[in-house]
Amino acid sequence: MPANVPQLDVQFLRDQFPVFQHPDYGAWAYMENAGGSHVPRQVADALSRALTLTKVQPYYPYGPSRDMGEAMDRATAFTAEMLNVPEGARVVFGPSTTLNMYMIAEGLRPSLKPGDEIIVTNQEHEANGGAWRRLADEVEGVRLKEWRVDGKTGRLSLDDLRALLTDKTRLLAFTHCSNVVGEMNDARAATALAHEAGGRVVIDGVAYAPHRVPDFAAIGADAYCYSAYKTFAVHQGVMAVRDDWLEGLENQGHFFNGAYPGMKLVPAGPQHGEIAAMNGLQAFYGDLYTHHFGAAPQGKANEWAGAVHDMIHAHEVVIAAPLLAFLREEPRIRLIGPQEIAFGNRAPTISFTVKGVSAGDVTNHLAAAKIGAGTGHFYAWRLMEALGIKPEDGVVRVSLVAYNTEDEVARAIAAIKAAL
Ligand SMILES: Cc1ncc(COP(=O)(O)O)c(C=O)c1O
Known part of the structure; x- marks a missing residue:
């Protein structure tokens, strides 16, 4: 764990979320955060401002239009700084990660040639699998290679990746x-290996970004995509992409927009208010920073928002540990993935099956204890098959995030025990 990480004041953090003030909705413990997290008031306010005051076409030379454009520019600059997107790369907002991946894939299509190889994992949410598999199916001579998980644990190994990479890896x-x-996963190491082989790298950061701030420059990928609605903001996809790759991708927008790199992969108009709402995320992280570090944030957003997330992740480690300990010690439970949590090894996104009890039964028990959790294949269909789990049955997923508490986790353990 990085040095000098203050303890998260969970109550202060929860006070930022209107839902926890509500007599009914506030009584629930939310443990399906990998599906989507709640939104703090700062984000709701930024969206509300955009929708109620400046909802005009941006970038024209009159006041409200200028304000809208300026809010979008600020939000984009903050997001790029937070993700440590360097010179020669940019942040682009699209409707969702699935669509962003699809657009990158379509942009790549014309430059693929027979003999090219595409490597995908079978650990993916289909958003970062289907688009590439389809390309390999449809472009003659392109070969798909699968970086496979261990069928017992669901984990990937870099040695397996090494064996798949060749000078044909695109x-x-x-x-x-x-x-x-x-x-x-060790994104930096996997990226370096693919680059050594001469291939480009696209990373799905959707299930990572709610827990730690991704560092695009340090990872070194060509494109990194995640969904802001899982990171306390609104429903849209964020992608960081290197210009030298973007340049070679086919324009997916209107022909006259092809000259603008930021528009090539976003055929629809940008979601103005949703982009501007990222300013609310800056305010939310800023308030957390000031409360815990005793001064307003200064310097690069990747560092100060990163410090806020270090604090959040340290809290996640503390609250997830007892749940993991209970699940791994219970003989009827199969716990997927790393069995223990330490800072930076896993997200508190915890999936399991129970011998003799359906996933749905477990989530019903959780719901009876006023805990919201999900069940299913979570669009990781191929992973379910690799693990020998019927996708129709799926797993129980208890997915924790910043605003969950130790008491809530204790309630969840009691509810799972009752289900057993
Ligand atoms: C890991 C992961 N990748 C991709 C996606 C797709 O994101 P979006 O809903 O923005 O298309 C999800 C959505 O749940 C996800 O969990």
């Missing part, structure tokens, strides 16, 4: 953290 697509297995 692309490696993998997840920074599976939304089921929960392990934080």
Whole structure:
């Protein structure tokens, strides 16, 4: 764990979320956060401002239009700084990660040639699998190679990746953290290996970004995508992409927009208010920083928002540990992914099956204890098959995030015991 991480004041953090003030909705413990997290008031306020005051076409030379454009520019600059997107790369917002991946894949299509190899994992949410598999199916001579998980644990190994890479590798697509297995994969090492082989790298950071701030420059990928609605903001996809790769991708937008790199992969108009709402995320992280560090944030957002997330992740480690300990010690339970949590090895996204009890039964018990959790394949269909779990049955997923508490986790353990 990084040095000098203050303890998260969970109550202060929860006070930022209107839902926890509500007599009914506030009584629930939310443990399906890998599906989507709640939104703090700062984000709701930023969206509300955009929708109620400046909802005009941006970038025209009159006041409200200028304000809207300026809010979008600020939000984009903050997001790029938070993700440590260097010179020569940019942040682009699209409707969702699934669509962003699809657009990158379509952009890549014309440059693929027979003999090219694309490597995908079977740990993926289908968003970062289907688009690449389809390319390999449809472009003659392109070969798909699968970087496979261990069928027992669901984990990926870099040695297996090494064995797949060749000088024909055009692309490696993998997840920074599976939304089921929960392990934080070594994105930097996998990227370096693919680059050594001469391939480009696309990473799905959707299940990682709610827990730690991704560092695009340090990872070194060509594109990194995640979904802001899982990271306390609104429903849209964020992608960081290197310009030298973007340049070679085919324009997916209107022909006259092809000259603008930021528009090439976003055929629809940008979601103005949703982009501007990222300013609310800056305010939320800023308030957390000031409360815990005793001064307003200064310097690069990747560092100060990163410090806020270190504090959040340290809290996640503390609250997830007892749940993991209970699950791994219970003989009827199969716990997927890393069995223990330490700072930076896994997200508190915890999936399991129970011998003799359906996943749905377990979530019913959790719901009876006023705990919201999910069950299913979570669009990681191929992973379910690799683990020998019928996708229709799926797993129970208890997915914790910053605002969950030790008491809530104790309630969840009691409810799972009752289900057994
Ligand atoms: C790991 C992961 N990748 C990709 C996606 C797809 O994101 P979006 O809903 O923005 O298309 C999800 C959504 O749940 C996900 O969990």
